[in-house]
Each structure stands twice: as C-alpha cells, then as structure tokens.
Amino acid sequence: MPAIVTENLTKLYGRRVGCSNINIVVAEGQIFGFLGPNGAGKSTLVKSLVGLLRPTSGRAWLLGRPLGDAAVRRRIGYLPENFRYHDWLTGEELLSLHGALCGLSPDERRRRIPEVLAMVGLERWEKQKIRSYSKGMQQRIGVACALIGDPDLLFLDEPTSALDPLGRRDIRELMLRLRARGKTIFLNSHLLSEVEMVCDTVAIISRGEIVAQGALSELLAPAVEVEMEVEGVTPALEAALAAGGRTVRKSGRTLRVAVQDRNEIPVLARRVIEHGAALYRLESVQRSLENLFVDVVEGRH
C-alpha cells in the first residue's frame, strides 16, 4: 500500500494557484524529496496533506485512508517550516503534551520521551523552557514532537534549516535510520545536496505543478555532463555543441554540456577544435540534482 497517493490535488487561493493537479505516489518505507523554487507550492501541498489547508479539488490518501481522516493522523508526524511551540513549556512538557494528543498513555509517554530526546540530541535539555532554546534546538524539539507518536509517515518541511552542519548530519542519519525501520518520510527541502544524500524518489514542483518526478537514480542517470574549460567560445561553437538537443551551460570559460551517451564526448572535443577554440580541460561528471533542478525549473529538461 502506498503511503501517499494524490489525484489531481489542487489548492487555489482565490485565483492564485497554490498547487495544481498534483499526482504523486509515495511508496512505504521511502524518503521522498519534494523540491521547488520559493513560492512554487511545496508547503501548500504539505499543508494540504496534513490537514492545515482544505484542498480546492482533487483527492488524496495517506496510509490508505482518505484525506481528512482524523484517526490516521495518529500515525503521522509533522514538522512545519515555521515551527512554533508553547514556549512556556519545558521540552519534556511539550513532548508530553504531543504524546497525550497522539493518544499515548502516561506510561508510554514516560518511556517514549527519553527515546525521542536521544534521537534528536536534546537529552540534557528536557527540563529547560522552550523559550530558552536556540533556534536549532527548537527545530530539534520539533522533530522530536513529530516523532513522539512513533509515526509511520513523517512530513518534514525544511527540517534542517536552522541547524549547523553537524546538526544536519544528525538529522540525515536519523532519517536513514527511520527509513531502515520502514518509516516513510516526505521531505521538503531547499538543500539539494541533502536531498541527494537521503532521498529515494523526488518530485520537482514549479509554479504549482509537478514538472519532474521519479527515482533519483533514474532522473540523474541518463545524463552525463561534460565540463570543458575552453578559450574563445563563439556563438557558432555554442550552437554546434547544442546541436541534437544537448543542454549547454556557459560560465566564463567553463562549458557544461549534458549528453545522453559517452560516445558523444569525443564529438564535443572535435567541435571545439573545428571552431578554432582552445580546449584546456575536459572531464565528464555525473549530473547533479542541482543541475537537473535548474534545467527542469527553467524548462530545459
């Protein structure tokens, strides 16, 4: 059973499109990355799925239950992008509150709270009030709140935005451990490198619509990029390199050309020489998610 299924899910704010005709399927036990530029509709979709927004049209199912089913929320955890909590509570009290809201008994909460605190690295801070926490600590306690009910499906909206590199690594490792336990994670993130490190499948949204989705390995695999350092690049040379529908990106003396087949690499070198340019360096690199993202969002995929 898929963890998430959406069918033409749409959210309009008056005439402004939040997200439009979203069709995604997220299998259980995966980390699903959801990418998009600012204002593309990432948070709109997440909020629609967790029940903060009422979709304008379309349908969705979470863990086999239709959207709006209150009981299934017992199996879901959510960390908002703009995380805010009752700052007069201590970390322990906040987790106890959310544990109670998840339906955990007092004994279960007593057992579970130290577990989630250890998961997010806040073991020594549970007696302090939330208002005394740094932003990073507040984000960690937010992750802990999302995990308190041992959810099967976790929505994390920018879960490392306030964390230092060590904190980001900790959260990445946590996500991988959760996936190993069969949990499903829906990850909204601007940090493409982070998505590349942990996600199994991704979807890219732009202007409210999905523009690419699939397994990360499949989205990146067909394309190899050739990076060349060339002196004397002319428009004619660029056109010759782009012939056949190749994507050419120029930055100073560096050209990056996406090719479908390694056999095209010598062809590129010949084109450079034929057009009288000087080739100083040529190497093939695996296409990055960032390049895919830019290509897709700017319509070059």
Next chain:
Amino acid sequence: MFTIAVLTFKETLRRKLLLLTVLLSAAFLVLYTLGVRAASRHIHDLAIRDPLVATITQTQLLVMGLFFGYFIIALMTIFAGTGTVSSEIESGVLQTIVTRPLSRAAVIGGKFLGLGSILVLYACLFFGTVVGIVHYYTGLGMAGQLPALAFFCLIPVVLLSVTVLGSTVLPTLANGIAVFALYVVGFIGGTVEQVGTLIDNAVMVRIGIVSSLVMPADALYRKMVAVLTASTTDPLAAVRQMGPLGSLSEPSVWMIVYTLLYTGIALLAAIRFFNARDL
C-alpha cells in the same frame, strides 16, 4: 479535548493578566470591606430611625460590589479570550496541534473549557466574597444566592463564547475591540432599559431589550441582582432594586433560555468557522 483544556487552563494561570486581575480584585475587596464595615455602623443606627434608607443602603452596597465584579470579569473574559485561537494561528503554534488526531471541534471545546473554568472559578470566588462581606457586616438577607451565583457565572461563559467565535474569524486586536464594543452595547442598553422602566418610556425599554438580544451579559447581571435582592414578602423590594446598577426591569426566564441558546450557537459557529479555516 481534555488535554487542550488542561493546557489552556495552565497557560491562563501563568498569564500576567490573571495575576493583575487577581491583585486588583484583592485591592478592591480590601477597600470594599473597609467601606462596608464603616457603613455598617451607620446602617445599624439608621435601621431604627429610617429602615427604608437603611435597606436601600445595604442593597446598594451589595450591588456596587457585584457590579465591580461583573465589570472586571467581563474585561478579563474579553482580554484573556480574544487571542485564544487567533494568536495561536498568527504565531503558528496551532499548526502542530491541529495536525494531531483530534478534531478542530475538540480544539475549540478544549480552549473554551479551560478558559471558562478559570473564569467561572473567579466568578464564584468574587461573588462569594462580596456576598459574604455584606452579609457579615450588614446582616442583609439575600434570597436565591445559588441561582444568582449561576447567573453571575454565566456572564463570562456567554462573553467567552462570543470571544472564541470572534477569535476564529478575526485577528486578535480586532476581535478584542469587537467583543468589547458588543459588551458596551449590552451594558448601555441595559442601563437605558432601567431608566426607561423607571420613567415608563416604551422606546427606551425596547432599546434595552434589543441590546440584550445582541449581548445578553448585562441581562444576566440584572437578573442576578433581581434574584439576589428579591423577596416576595418585602414591599420594599422594588425600591431596593433601583439605581443604574440595579434591576428595576428584571429579565424574564426566557432571556436566560435565550442566553443559553446564544452561547451554544456561538460555540457551534466557532467550530464551523474554525473547521473551514485554512491555517
């Protein structure tokens, strides 16, 4: 819902607004006690020479004390409740609460229960203290204390229902202003109705009735005063209930029924609006 109620109860207890209200109330009650004690000496002398004036004085002392309580509890209800939903929407605190396995109705119900409990508790304590002070020092007999207490406790309940409703649709500040304005309409209308009854002016009485339908809190206060100071064997009852703070025109039992319906409808409307609202 109970978890939300306990959270709201604890949160309200630690707010400076409550502390300030309790301190001001305590200060008032100290002064009030001193005033009633000083007056009581004269009342005892007056009771022999002029029993009518003595009775009026006793009743007015009671009504003044209860009026302050009515005013303070109305303000406390409005200020404590005005942001109960809206401020948490604005800050984002509600986002992780609403995504839990509880209905939005439970969130509204819990907040109403938690905040309402504190307000009703305060109302009980204040009412009991004022009535106790007056009875102790003046010996004033008061009928119907329990029904009067119930009406007094219903004042913050009805105001809170409207405040919570406003909090689901309006920003915090706008809600506070709107509910306070409603309260003032009810209060002034109630006073107009009292004067209209005194001078037998039907238009003024109708104005008062309409204002009570818009905001029944003042009608509850007048009913409380009437019940507390009434006595079927006392020919001076009507005189005792005079004055702008009194209850010359006692609201009927149907006004109480209306108030209960009004409260229920306000809460149902709050739930409906909150259910439909994007967060």
